[in-house]
Amino acid sequence: MARNFExxxxxxxxxxxxxxxxxxxxxxxxxxxxxxxxxxxxxAKKDIAWSVGKFVEKGxxxxxxxxxxxxxxVAADLKDMKxxxxxxxxxxxxxxxxxxxYKTLSSIVGKETLLASDTSAIPITEFAAVTRYPERVLGLxxxxxxxxxRAVEVIRGVTTSDEVMNDxxxxxxxxxxxxxxxxxDIAGFLLNRVNFPSTIEAIRLVEEGIATVAEIDxxxxxxxxxxxxPFETGDMVGLDVMMKAMMSTYEETKDMKFYPPVLMQRKVTxxxxxxxxxxxxxxxxxxxxxxx
Ligand SMILES: NC(=O)c1ccc[n+]([C@@H]2O[C@H](COP(=O)([O-])OP(=O)(O)OC[C@H]3O[C@@H](n4cnc5c(N)ncnc54)[C@H](O)[C@@H]3O)[C@@H](O)[C@H]2O)c1
Numbered sequence: 001m002a003r004n005f006e007x008x009x010x011x012x013x014x015x016x017x018x019x020x021x022x023x024x025x026x027x028x029x030x031x032x033x034x035x036x037x038x039x040x041x042x043x044a045k046k047d048i049a050w051s052v053g054k055f056v057e058k059g060x061x062x063x064x065x066x067x068x069x070x071x072x073x074v075a076a077d078l079k080d081m082k083x084x085x086x087x088x089x090x091x092x093x094x095x096x097x098x099x100x101x102y103k104t105l106s107s108i109v110g111k112e113t114l115l116a117s118d119t120s121a122i123p124i125t126e127f128a129a130v131t132r133y134p135e136r137v138l139g140l141x142x143x144x145x146x147x148x149x150r151a152v153e154v155i156r157g158v159t160t161s162d163e164v165m166n167d168x169x170x171x172x173x174x175x176x177x178x179x180x181x182x183x184x185d186i187a188g189f190l191l192n193r194v195n196f197p198s199t200i201e202a203i204r205l206v207e208e209g210i211a212t213v214a215e216i217d218x219x220x221x222x223x224x225x226x227x228x229x230p231f232e233t234g235d236m237v238g239l240d241v242m243m244k245a246m247m248s249t250y251e252e253t254k255d256m257k258f259y260p261p262v263l264m265q266r267k268v269t270x271x272x273x274x275x276x277x278x279x280x281x282x283x284x285x286x287x288x289x290x291x292x
Contacts, residue, residue, distance in 0.1 A: 003112075003167045005029060007176060009084035011101060013097035015075075015276070016118050016239070017090035018044035019146030022051055025071040026061055027175040034075040041074045048072065051147055060259060071260045078104050086114040086171060088140055093244045095122050099130050106131035114164060114171075114203035116140040120245035121192060123252070124157035134159035138168045139182070141189055144237050153189050155182040187257065196246050196258050199230040203261040213281045236273035241282075243268050 008024045011015045021033045021044070036042045052068045054062045061068070063170035076207075078101070087109060091101055098119065105115060115137045117127055128137035129248050139155025154168040165181070172179040202216050217229025234242055237281045243260045250258040265271075267280065274280030275288050283291040 001031055003085060003170070005085050005171050007032065007084040008064075008204075009081040009089060009109075010034065010086040010090065010094070011078065011081070011105070012090035013040050013044035014090065015144060016142060017088075019051075019070055019144070020048050020088055020118070020142055022048045022068075022092065023146055023175050023177070025068050026052070026055065026063075027124075029071065029175075031072045032075050033072055033077060034080060036076070038076065045072075062211045062276060069255065078108055081105060081113075082108050082110070082201075084109070084113060086116060088116045088118055089127075090118045093120055093122070093241060093248075095126055098122065099126055102127040102137070104134070111136075114138065114167060116168065117195045117288045118142055120241060120249035123187055124155050125159065125185050128157045128159045135161040136164055138164055139185075139189065140168060140172065141182075141191075143191075150176075150178045151180050151191065152177045153182050153191060155189055156183045163165065187252035192245060192249065196249060198259055199234065199242075200246070200257065200259070201231045203264055207261060207263045235280040235282055235284075235286050237274065238276055239264060239273045241266050 007030045008032045010021045010031060013021065013033045015201050017033065021031045024031050033041065033044060035044070049069060053064050068174050087105060089098065089101060091097055098117065102115060111133055113136065114212055115131060117124055117139050118137065118141055120141065123136060124139040128134035131147055137157055138160045139153065139157070141153035141155060143149035143151055152172045153174060154165065156165050168220045169179040169181065180190060188196065205211055205216065206213055213231045217231050220229040243264055246258050272279045274283050278284045285291055
């Protein structure tokens with residue numbers, strides 16, 4: 001029988017953490033959302049309130065906004081994760097930082113609690129190895145914006161038990177998403193292994209002056225039925241986040257098809273990270289809409 005997931009812990013309340021917190025609350029679960037930065041928590045609360053409001057306005061959920069929001073509480077300390085049945089970790093894509101979080105969490109949560117990482121590319125076994133119950137650690141890789149994107153990769157680390165994989169799949173279904181099972185713990189997992197080489201090729205074509213960012217995005221939308229082109233996706237994800245994930249995949253495979261092109265590296269150095277900095281492949285207005 002599937003485990004009960006009444007209370008979910010979210011660690012790291014940035015772009016992904018806040019989106020996932022909202023998805024879980026909309027699915028009727030109680031959520032403890034933790035971040036070490038009080039400003040991030042404030043922003044997450046505002047963003048979630050705005051987004052839930054949009055769902056209500058468009059008739060996509062039946063509950064009222066306040067009911068959904070009342071399920072989310074905030075916390076400044078990992079100790080507040082002690083009663084949850086699953087923790088979804090969304091801190092920065094930094095292996096040492098994440099390992100520290102897992103070490104601490106492992107001494108706080110119950111032995112039944114699942115620990116799930118939303119890492120974009122770091123092998124799950126890296127985190128399992130520092131915990132007391134490595135069979136309970138798995139990957140749950142969401143896609144941005146988490147409120148809208150339906151796929152979630154469920155990733156088996158070397159030590160993840162069959163039961164935990166099945167519970168991970170059941171959890172993803174409970175929150176209204178489609179689980180994509182990834183049975184081996186490889187850097188970049190499944191969907192980014194497919195997506196990165198095409199994004200990298202698109203950046204190289206821009207570097208070579210063959211086409212513009214806007215032309216490639218439009219072509220990819222119109223030819224392949226995508227809602228966003230690779231550059232629009234990159235600006236939403238964050239160029240820094242995507243570049244780190246490409247680099248982790250490259251480091252494990254030593255395959256140049258995953259190596260971030262120079263143009264992308266320079267944009268990250270310049271702080272042109274996408275919508276969050278109002279400048280990336282495109283320029284953005286205050287409200288996040290593209291400048292024409
Ligand atoms: N951006 C995407 O599209 C995307 C998609 C899927 C997965 N991811 C992955 O999700 C994770 C988070 O990415 P994001 O884009 O939400 O980043 P973000 O920068 O928006 O948020 C990260 C948050 O983690 C918090 N944090 C840092 N250290 C912490 C700690 N020790 N304890 C608690 N909170 C801490 C920060 O204050 C920040 O609010 C990364 O591993 C990333 O690779 C990102």
